[in-house]
Amino acid sequence: MEKETVRMEGFSDAIFAIAITLLVLDLHIPDKDALTSTTAIISYLKGQWPSYLAISISFFSIYIMWVNHHKLFKQIYVRNTGITFANGLILFLVTAVSYPTGLMARFFDTPSANLVVAIYTGLFVLINLSYNLLWYIASRDKTLLRPDITNDAIKKIKLNYLYGLPTYCLAFGLSFNYPTAALIICVVLWVFWALSSGRIHHNENLV
Amino acid sequence: MEKETVRMEGFSDAIFAIAITLLVLDLHIPDKDALTSTTAIISYLKGQWPSYLAISISFFSIYIMWVNHHKLFKQIYVRNTGITFANGLILFLVTAVSYPTGLMARFFDTPSANLVVAIYTGLFVLINLSYNLLWYIASRDKTLLRPDITNDAIKKIKLNYLYGLPTYCLAFGLSFNYPTAALIICVVLWVFWALSSGRIHHNENLV
Amino acid sequence: MEKETVRMEGFSDAIFAIAITLLVLDLHIPDKDALTSTTAIISYLKGQWPSYLAISISFFSIYIMWVNHHKLFKQIYVRNTGITFANGLILFLVTAVSYPTGLMARFFDTPSANLVVAIYTGLFVLINLSYNLLWYIASRDKTLLRPDITNDAIKKIKLNYLYGLPTYCLAFGLSFNYPTAALIICVVLWVFWALSSGRIHHNENLV
Amino acid sequence: MEKETVRMEGFSDAIFAIAITLLVLDLHIPDKDALTSTTAIISYLKGQWPSYLAISISFFSIYIMWVNHHKLFKQIYVRNTGITFANGLILFLVTAVSYPTGLMARFFDTPSANLVVAIYTGLFVLINLSYNLLWYIASRDKTLLRPDITNDAIKKIKLNYLYGLPTYCLAFGLSFNYPTAALIICVVLWVFWALSSGRIHHNENLV
Numbered sequence: 001m002e003k004e005t006v007r008m009e010g011f012s013d014a015i016f017a018i019a020i021t022l023l024v025l026d027l028h029i030p031d032k033d034a035l036t037s038t039t040a041i042i043s044y045l046k047g048q049w050p051s052y053l054a055i056s057i058s059f060f061s062i063y064i065m066w067v068n069h070h071k072l073f074k075q076i077y078v079r080n081t082g083i084t085f086a087n088g089l090i091l092f093l094v095t096a097v098s099y100p101t102g103l104m105a106r107f108f109d110t111p112s113a114n115l116v117v118a119i120y121t122g123l124f125v126l127i128n129l130s131y132n133l134l135w136y137i138a139s140r141d142k143t144l145l146r147p148d149i150t151n152d153a154i155k156k157i158k159l160n161y162l163y164g165l166p167t168y169c170l171a172f173g174l175s176f177n178y179p180t181a182a183l184i185i186c187v188v189l190w191v192f193w194a195l196s197s198g199r200i201h202h203n204e205n206l207v
Numbered sequence: 208m209e210k211e212t213v214r215m216e217g218f219s220d221a222i223f224a225i226a227i228t229l230l231v232l233d234l235h236i237p238d239k240d241a242l243t244s245t246t247a248i249i250s251y252l253k254g255q256w257p258s259y260l261a262i263s264i265s266f267f268s269i270y271i272m273w274v275n276h277h278k279l280f281k282q283i284y285v286r287n288t289g290i291t292f293a294n295g296l297i298l299f300l301v302t303a304v305s306y307p308t309g310l311m312a313r314f315f316d317t318p319s320a321n322l323v324v325a326i327y328t329g330l331f332v333l334i335n336l337s338y339n340l341l342w343y344i345a346s347r348d349k350t351l352l353r354p355d356i357t358n359d360a361i362k363k364i365k366l367n368y369l370y371g372l373p374t375y376c377l378a379f380g381l382s383f384n385y386p387t388a389a390l391i392i393c394v395v396l397w398v399f400w401a402l403s404s405g406r407i408h409h410n411e412n413l414v
Numbered sequence: 415m416e417k418e419t420v421r422m423e424g425f426s427d428a429i430f431a432i433a434i435t436l437l438v439l440d441l442h443i444p445d446k447d448a449l450t451s452t453t454a455i456i457s458y459l460k461g462q463w464p465s466y467l468a469i470s471i472s473f474f475s476i477y478i479m480w481v482n483h484h485k486l487f488k489q490i491y492v493r494n495t496g497i498t499f500a501n502g503l504i505l506f507l508v509t510a511v512s513y514p515t516g517l518m519a520r521f522f523d524t525p526s527a528n529l530v531v532a533i534y535t536g537l538f539v540l541i542n543l544s545y546n547l548l549w550y551i552a553s554r555d556k557t558l559l560r561p562d563i564t565n566d567a568i569k570k571i572k573l574n575y576l577y578g579l580p581t582y583c584l585a586f587g588l589s590f591n592y593p594t595a596a597l598i599i600c601v602v603l604w605v606f607w608a609l610s611s612g613r614i615h616h617n618e619n620l621v
Numbered sequence: 622m623e624k625e626t627v628r629m630e631g632f633s634d635a636i637f638a639i640a641i642t643l644l645v646l647d648l649h650i651p652d653k654d655a656l657t658s659t660t661a662i663i664s665y666l667k668g669q670w671p672s673y674l675a676i677s678i679s680f681f682s683i684y685i686m687w688v689n690h691h692k693l694f695k696q697i698y699v700r701n702t703g704i705t706f707a708n709g710l711i712l713f714l715v716t717a718v719s720y721p722t723g724l725m726a727r728f729f730d731t732p733s734a735n736l737v738v739a740i741y742t743g744l745f746v747l748i749n750l751s752y753n754l755l756w757y758i759a760s761r762d763k764t765l766l767r768p769d770i771t772n773d774a775i776k777k778i779k780l781n782y783l784y785g786l787p788t789y790c791l792a793f794g795l796s797f798n799y800p801t802a803a804l805i806i807c808v809v810l811w812v813f814w815a816l817s818s819g820r821i822h823h824n825e826n827l828v
Binding site for chain 1: 628629631632635636639640643646647702705706709712713716717719720723724726727728731732733735736737
């Protein structure tokens with residue numbers, strides 16, 4: 001059975017790659033005339049720390065989303081309208097990540113940190129929902145999936161994305177009062193996904 | 208028979224992917240010093256609604272164009288000069304989408320809405336013409352197509368793109384007086400294409 | 415014999431695709447507050463004609479370069495250091511196209527038109543030289559090429575790129591006094607290449 | 622044995638391609654009204670020489686990194702979490718190159734040259750470490766590698782990246798006092814890598 005989703009994967013990969021590379025454009029190069037001493041440049045560069053933080057977090061979050069996308073599509077062999085547009089929704093939200101990243105870069109060290117972190121974590125709630133939607137649509141009809149996939153593997157993947165949802169919702173809820181804690185929760189979740197990704201991958205091959 | 212158009216598809220995919228990802232760059236991140244309160248940021252973000260509208264519409268319209276491009280090229284196995292340059296024309300117009308999107312984002316909530324929507328819908332008239340041109344060139348010479356394609360399938364594809372033309376022309380005509388109605392017509396057409404895309408795909412495999 | 419240059423082609427395609435898509439970013443979206451009437455927007459958009467001209471010319475010139483790149487690499491099966499870096503030189507110059515395009519967009523309707531057209535055509539002289547260099551390196555050692563390529567085909571490709579050189583040099587020379595004529599020469603050369611590309615491709619398969 | 626890392630290579634290639642193409646965006650197109658004579662434009666363009674220098678150096682350094690990435694992944698057949706994230710680290714640092722490039726473009730002809738060159742060379746120290754990390758992780762477990770790779774080839778690749786480290790550290794150290802010398806060391810190292818790349822590749826096939 002031929003895998004039909006190859007070109008969709010390639011297209012998605014390109015969008016992930018562009019979205020992840022554009023993040024760095026948020027860093028502004030200071031004006032030559034405004035910064036006339038080495039000390040002034042250093043202090044300008046140091047003052048940009050919320051940008052470094054926001055860009056790093058977003059880079060690795062998009063990278064992990066790409067790894068997850070890769071894994072889901074390894075199981076999806078046939079596409080239908082539902083898969084095409086659930087995937088479109090994921091890609092739309094992924095390209096959108098750069099904007100909340102920019103907002104966080106600009107306002108994380110101001111009293112509006114809670115607002116921008118809420119927007120940021122809120123976007124990840126939506127992205128998590130769109131991944132769940134894609135897998136829901138794909139797994140409803142086993143003829144769309146890799147022929148030798150087991151029900152166990154289907155369920156494992158489903159749970160893997162589902163447990164992200166309450167975590168992101170918690171982060172979103174916390175961000176209104178404890179924006180730093182909300183970000184830490186997201187980072188911990190990503191580290192967990194990163195560490196578990198090798199194991200899950202291993203299981204995929206076993207089952 | 209080897210499919211000769213694989214590298215052309217890859218190149219086109221990359222252009223679609225970049226064009227669709229660059230749309231979000233139209234969103235400006237407000238200046239730190241200009242917005243000193245959370246309320247000010249919220250009201251700034253709310254005021255950008257025409258941008259959200261324009262970017263969302265353009266994202267899904269380019270996505271549907273990509274799906275259609277994918278489908279056409281599944282049928283085209285051999286390329287000639289005509290196909291190469293009809294495809295070049297499509298890609299040129301697709302990369303251009305971001306500019307009318309930006310104009311619409313800036314002026315949709317001003318008295319100039321009709322002008323910017325007319326430019327926007329006018330571009331889609333041109334894109335539709337370029338898709339029709341590509342299929343006209345490809346289908347004139349059956350040696351360029353997938354060997355087992357039927358005349359029925361060729362005609363079905365042709366009609367599928369042709370009926371878009373009067374719809375886009377209607378939207379273009381309406382935009383001078385009823386810009387919102389013109390946009391709604393475009394969105395309805397895209398939803399229709401999206402919903403019918405699964406079915407058409409199914410037919411392709413049957414015929 | 416396996417084709418070793420597939421990943422190099424993919425990488426080059428991506429660079430061509432990005433370079434061609436970034437051209438449109440040169441168009442600036444007018445400021446909402448600066449243009450308060452529909453007439454003002456129309457006159458602003460009309461005043462941008464040198465941008466439309468420069469972007470269109472550059473789009474199709476990069477597109478034709480990509481077609482040519484594609485054709486050359488269809489013949490190159492093995493890479494060595496020389497090919498890797500001649501290709502790097504081509505890609506470097508291709509990514510550079512956007513800057514002279516932007517200069518031309520800004521200054522073609524000023525008395526400095528000759529300077530910006532000279533820079534523009536000068537870049538194409540360099541690009542032509544880099545294509546000639548790539549083919550010179552590749553064709554020196556027939557073990558790098560498609561196993562069944564004939565000496566005739568090698569020579570035909572060589573001549574195809576070589577005759578571009580005097581034409582570009584003529585355009586470059588003319589641009590100091592007749593910038594419009596210089597651009598027309600470039601466009602005529604590209605149309606010629608475009609029209610001959612089908613034929614050359616046909617020959618490739620015959621020989 | 623199937624090569625599992627194909628999609629990771631494609632994704633990495635796309636990021637390298639975008640990062641390398643975005644470099645040119647650092648060149649600013651002068652304002653029409655600010656430069657009213659051809660002489661003024663010429664002097665503006667000449668004054669941008671640090672940008673030309675920085676962009677050229679960065680272009681070829683990313684290009685050589687891509688060649689090296691390509692070579693490493695030709696040997697890596699199976700991915701695990703370590704490889705996925707060491708690769709993510711490389712990609713993160715590669716996308717970051719544009720920022721120190723921009724800083725160097727702006728400040729290389731000012732008394733702050735040493736600072737910006739130190740940041741620039743410092744980034745290459747980190748990139749070199751991330752390549753060493755990737756190969757360390759991959760070569761620790763021979764089941765991840767191309768089945769017929771020899772211990773000799775593994776060691777040769779390791780040494781090839783390791784000797785870059787002291788060179789970059791030297792460049793980094795020198796940049797605080799002799800920024801130009803530091804840049805020359807980097808360029809010499811890249812020329813050396815470029816020239817040796819054909820030979821190494823040849824060895825890969827022999828061993």
